[in-house]
Amino acid sequence: MSAARPGVAGATRTCPHCKATILESSAVCPACRGHLRFDAPASDAAQRFVPLKVEGTLNAPDDGAFEYTMVVVIRNERGEEVGRQVVGVGAVFPGEARSFSVAVEAVPASPGKRRVKH
DSSP: OOSSOTTSTTOEEEOTTTOOEEETTOSBOTTTOOBOOSSOOTHHHHHOEEEEEEEEEEEOOTTOOEEEEEEEEEEOTTSOEEEEEEEEEEEEOTTOEEEEEEEEEEOOOOTTOOOOOO
């Protein structure tokens, strides 16, 4: 969970549907897509943007299978790790492929939400 206090940009909460850690300001859970707030302004969706998106496909070689682990790591401006999550594991066999997509979805923080310096 985030060190940010409730009402502050970056504050988190737990999704009541899937128990994922999500932003307090989320109207829809990005993990399970469950609706959390029905009073969210329509402008939230209009302001949403994707500053990073990476897609790729892995194909198994014809001569054997391989296993994979997909890990997402988040670092701050000093290169310090602030989050690490294994999001999937599996195997790819000859003739098979797996496609991966990683996206960072963002929305501007509300004007009343400010970063608290410690």
